[in-house]
Amino acid sequence: MRPEEEFKKIAGDIKIIANAAEKEMYSHDIGDVPHIMTKTFFQTQPDFVVQPQNVDEIRKILAFAHEKKISVIPRGAASWGFGGVIPTKGGIVIDLSPLRRILTLDKKNKTITVEAGARWSDIDILAKKDDLCLMSYPSSKFSTVAGWISTGGYGINSYRYGHISKQIVSMTVVTPLGKVMKLTPSDPDFSWFISTEGTCGIIYDVTLKLRDLPKSSYAHIFYFLTDKDAFYFIEQAARQKTAANVIRFVDANHMRETNEIMHANVFKEEAGVLVEFSNPGDEQNFLDLVKKFGNYEQSPGYAATYLWNERLFGMKAKRLGPTLLASEVILPISASAKFIEKAKKLGSNYGVEICIDSYILDQTKALIMTTFLCDSRKLKYYFHMPLVSMLTQTAVSMGAQPYGLGIWNAAFVNHLYTKDHQSQFNAYKATVDPYGIMNPGKFLRVNSKFMNIPALAFHPLFFGLSMRLLILLSPIIGRIATLLFGRDKKVDSLDLELSTHACAKCGNCIAVCPAYLVTRNEALTAKGKVALAKKLIAGETVTPEEAATAFMCMHCRACEEICQTNLDLMTLWDALERRLEANFGRPDDRIKEFLKTVDGSKEYWDMVERNS
Amino acid sequence: MPKKYHIDIKATPLNRDFVSKxxxxxxxxxxxxxxxxxxxxxxxxxxxxxxxxxxxxxxxxxxxxxxxxxxxxxxxxxxxxxDPDFLALGGSYWKPDMLLSIWKQAEDGKVPVSGAGYRGPFTGPGFDGMWTDMSEIVRPTRDGIHGREYISTAVDLGRKLNHLNFADTGSLASNIHQTVDLPIPIIFDIPACKLSNNIMTSFVISAVAAGTFAIMPANDISADIKQYINNIIPLVSPDKITAHQSLISGARLVAIEYATALLNDFGSVKDSIKKISQAVTIVRIPAMTGIEDAVTKLARSGAEVIHIVADYRGMEAPGLRQRFLKDVVRAVHLRLIEERIRDEITIIVSGGIAMAEHVPKAIICGADLIAVDIPLLVALGALLYEQPEMTITLPDWLEKLPAATVVQRIVNLMGAWHSQLLEVMGAMGIREVRRLRGETGRAIFFDEIDKDTFGKLFQQRETASI
Missing domain, CATH: 3.30.70.20 (Alpha-Beta Plaits)
Structure with a gap:
């Protein structure tokens, strides 16, 4: 008997997704990784997907998986690109994205308790009604709480408030053995659930600290002729324990791309440092301090405010791509400028333009995101993908830590955790997950199909060696590739086909989609429909069921408003619906039924009111 | 107990967008x-x-x-x-709200309520400068809704005697004139634009339903309309009386177009009608300077009913001064009283009758009854524009309406107006619309009271400053 059939018998109210088309959504994340690297090495299609709604349901699923020794892959918004939510050998995906209620807001103690799948954006909106707000949050504000806790945990305001783990009051976790634990930071178990990518258990709920809502936001950009000057400035400023919420470095290329997206010349195309404060007092203290360092050129206020407000739309550059590849590392500030220099050289060998966006984490460390635009539809993409690892390799050889492991960074594990730490982790994992069912085949060790032989490629020793070799040979390989395939030109305007490729799959739309809220079906969100449109354009077969699902839409434009890459989604939907209607007809009865369900849903009306 | 007069209203929404405010x-x-x-x-x-x-x-x-x-x-x-389309409607007299109100009354025969509190104008030109007596407004509360049933809105048309003469034997010596009774002081006048035979027929049928008459040019009366001759007032010019002999013979009322010659020769015209039928004769005369003299002269020469017609805004024909209908009627009424012949004839007025309240107001000014024209078209979706020149546009779907719908909508409008007439009379404590005629004491005329109250003050100040 197939596992999903067996599970169905005991499932009760748990929603199960087992049809192939819908399951497809759960076999990848935000990354644009060709099938040859995923499907050949791993069994990325899960056996089935479940959407639990409470602790007991989570326990029931884990008990089933534990008994059958089936892998369990917890999943949130899938907006992390290292393969953390990609199944490596099938199994059960626990989709926590619909488990997104905000449970209680404690105004007096300034805390909020939310379910694992709660979106940062929803929390902030709700908290703001009580003059409170989040301390720090990821640059993907529409991702899930448990997702960020399980992965990087650094983002906006981390300079001021530190890693997300410092803002957790408590959280409830469920282990594969069925133990439900309410953990506080003082518990020894606590740290094993932070940034461990869902390998120890499932987070059910989290209580977070909030802060008072600042009255306003005061942003400044300082311009520097070179990256080195900028990082020298940052090093000095970071050391002074200033009250900045954010210190962010943005390189000249990033500035240029921002200009290009806007079709305007707002920013000087030089390295910039963005700082942001909550009140004018802090702002003034900082400006006084800066005066002591020297006289720096500043952007106009509106430009600084614009860049600050664009912080949540980091993937906008995809409009110019349509593919954006990224390497993220945590690097000492002192080594950052040097790294950027190397990265740009490496990039130029491959004919790409390296962009740098960096959040300063504390007095010494910077989270550096190195990105470059390319085109996943072209053959040259196969040369561009290893470039990501080469960039990470370059960074780690300069003392960086990889910002998370997943599958694609797993080879850098020794740069993140000491051997000692790794064996401690393994010992702990053996106690909570003796059969190793939680998110296997990645993180500390990659496992693959074919007796694990392909996985050798991800073995730290082999991987490190090959990367170093590639970097060494990059002036030759990269140049030959560029010579053969040419340089990618930046895209200026997007047609429908390009739009489907420019979709970042970031999941912002899922957070705001009312149809998803009610149906919990990712296939009918913008992300799902873009994937469907891609299939249609590629000429792949589309089932009537998939076609009908695409019509379950309220036409509320929420997806278009929130889209990272500013895609013209409403036009895309019209085109998609026209095409589907021509082939399959319009599912009028389904639409009526859908509207009735939406209309009767309390959650839907709560969402409508919340956003009013 | 005689049958009570009642207008059967019935919701007849067209579900078409007329205009909306x-x-x-x-x-x-x-x-x-x-x-x-x-x-x-x-x-x-x-x-x-x-x-x-x-x-x-x-x-x-x-x-x-x-x-x-x-x-x-x-x-x-x-x-x-x-809605800008709404604001573009009508003009200085026909306010867009009036058109909308007529439309709504035609929809369901109910009285539309707009706004909250005293939103309407306290005063203004035309009929807006008249405040009717509301001293008995508590009556509906005191008497309950039954109070309305005792209010008579009936009027009679025709010549009446000044006094009765009796023979020595005690028998009546005076010759009692023929009169026509109407249960409601409203008749339908010729619509201001060309209409199809179907719509004209519907107008007549609704006149039958409301127990009243419709005035129609004799030439427009087709064979199939003629069957309703009992409720039609054929309009003929004095020289075409014999030509329309067959029409006149069946009619209860005949309207004669005014010609100056009529002033001296009404007797012979009446005689030629008498030869054909017993019909009561209406003289249709446009409101103009000197109308009081004309009416007096006609009355003296035996006219039975005189229909004074003002233009669509209630104004008399341009002359030395152009008066509004209310002032025309008051002047005519007063002159006839001075001449001691007011009670002997019936006065109909028309032109600018746009709202239900205009009916009692015109009657207070001295009319016996009114004739309604444009509102009948508006009830069917017609739009009126005063600028740049008076135009009435009929909806293109008008001809597609079932006759029963057209009839019911006009009946609804009359029902709503009748209701309002009863309310106004109830508020005055008047139970007979015939008693309301010329009762100017039942209204306050703003211009007069304004002059009475402040006129002297301002006059004094003016003289003082000189």
Whole structure:
């Protein structure tokens, strides 16, 4: 008997997704990784997907998986690109994205308790009604709480408030053995659930600290002729324990791309440092301090405010791509400028333009995101993908830590955790997950199909060696590739086909989609429909069921408003619906039924009111 | 007990957009959430008939201007404003609101209520400068709704005697003139634009239903309309009386077009009619300078009913001065009283009768009854524009309406006007519309009271300053 059939018998109210088309959504994340690297090495299609709604349901699923020794892959918004939510050998995906209620807001103690799948954006909106707000949050504000806790945990305001783990009051976790634990930071178990990518258990709920809502936001950009000057400035400023919420470095290329997206010349195309404060007092203290360092050129206020407000739309550059590849590392500030220099050289060998966006984490460390635009539809993409690892390799050889492991960074594990730490982790994992069912085949060790032989490629020793070799040979390989395939030109305007490729799959739309809220079906969100449109354009077969699902839409434009890459989604939907209607007809009865369900849903009306 | 006069009203909505005072614009930021469809109790907002995922434009004919959708829209996407099409309607006399009110009364025969509190004008030109007596407004409360049943709105048309003469034997010596009774002081006048035979027939049938008459040019009376001759007043010119012999012979009332010659020769015209039938004769005379003299002269020469016709805004023909209908009627009424012949003839007035309240107001000024014209067309969806010149546009679907619908809508309008007449009379404590005629004491004329109260003050100040 197939596992999903067996599970169905005991499932009760748990929603199960087992049809192939819908399951497809759960076999990848935000990354644009060709099938040859995923499907050949791993069994990325899960056996089935479940959407639990409470602790007991989570326990029931884990008990089933534990008994059958089936892998369990917890999943949130899938907006992390290292393969953390990609199944490596099938199994059960626990989709926590619909488990997104905000449970209680404690105004007096300034805390909020939310379910694992709660979106940062929803929390902030709700908290703001009580003059409170989040301390720090990821640059993907529409991702899930448990997702960020399980992965990087650094983002906006981390300079001021530190890693997300410092803002957790408590959280409830469920282990594969069925133990439900309410953990506080003082518990020894606590740290094993932070940034461990869902390998120890499932987070059910989290209580977070909030802060008072600042009255306003005061942003400044300082311009520097070179990256080195900028990082020298940052090093000095970071050391002074200033009250900045954010210190962010943005390189000249990033500035240029921002200009290009806007079709305007707002920013000087030089390295910039963005700082942001909550009140004018802090702002003034900082400006006084800066005066002591020297006289720096500043952007106009509106430009600084614009860049600050664009912080949540980091993937906008995809409009110019349509593919954006990224390497993220945590690097000492002192080594950052040097790294950027190397990265740009490496990039130029491959004919790409390296962009740098960096959040300063504390007095010494910077989270550096190195990105470059390319085109996943072209053959040259196969040369561009290893470039990501080469960039990470370059960074780690300069003392960086990889910002998370997943599958694609797993080879850098020794740069993140000491051997000692790794064996401690393994010992702990053996106690909570003796059969190793939680998110296997990645993180500390990659496992693959074919007796694990392909996985050798991800073995730290082999991987490190090959990367170093590639970097060494990059002036030759990269140049030959560029010579053969040419340089990618930046895209200026997007047609429908390009739009489907420019979709970042970031999941912002899922957070705001009312149809998803009610149906919990990712296939009918913008992300799902873009994937469907891609299939249609590629000429792949589309089932009537998939076609009908695409019509379950309220036409509320929420997806278009929130889209990272500013895609013209409403036009895309019209085109998609026209095409589907021509082939399959319009599912009028389904639409009526859908509207009735939406209309009767309390959650839907709560969402409508919340956003009013 | 005689049968009570009653107008059977029945909701006859056309479900067509006439004009609406407001329009609701749906902004780009509408999220099709459906909140408006839920909060609107009049179902003006609905999901799309074609694509139910999108919300249709609001059906403004159903909108009652409650503003609930505007308030409740979570996105503030609905914006309500005065409809420019609405504002372009009518003109200085025919206010867009009047047209809308007539339309609504035709829809269901009920009296539309607009606004809250005293939103209407306290005073203004025309009939707006008249305040009717409301001293007995408590009556409906005191007498209950039954009070209305005792109010008579009946009038009679024809010549009446000044006094009765009796023979020595005690028998009546005077010759009692023929009169025609009407249960309601309203007759239908010739519509101001060309209408099809079907619509004209419907007009007559609605006159039958309301127990009243419709004036029609004799040439327009087709063979199939002729069957309703009992409720038709054929309008003929004095020299065409014999030509329309067959029409006149069946009619109870005949209207004669005014010609100056008629002033000295009414007797012979009447005689030629008498040869054909017993019909009571109406002289149709345009309101003009010197109308008082003409009416007096006609009355003296034996005229039975005189129909004074003002223009569509209630103004008399341009002359030395152009008076409004109310002043024309008051002048005529007063002159006839001075001449001691007011009670002997019946005065009909028309032109500018646009609202139910104009009926009692015209009667207070001295008319016995009124004739209504343009509102009959508006009830069927006609639009009136005063600028740049008076135009009445008929809806293109008018001819497609079933005759029964046309009839019922006009009946509805008359029902609503009748109701309002009863209310106004009830508020005055008057039970007979015939007793209301010329009762100027039952109204306050703003111009007069203004002059009485402040005239002297300002006059004094003026003289003092000289």
């Amino acid at each position: 407001f329009k609701i614009a749906r902004g780009e930021n509408c999220i099709n959430c459906g909140k408006c469809t839920k909060v609107c109790i009049y179902e003006a907002h609905k999901r799309g008939a074609k694509d139910p995922r999108k919300i249709d434009d609001p059906h403004m004919a159903l909108c009652k201007n409650c503003f609930r959708c505007i308030q409740e829209c979570p996105r503030g996407a609905l914006v309500k404003s005065l």
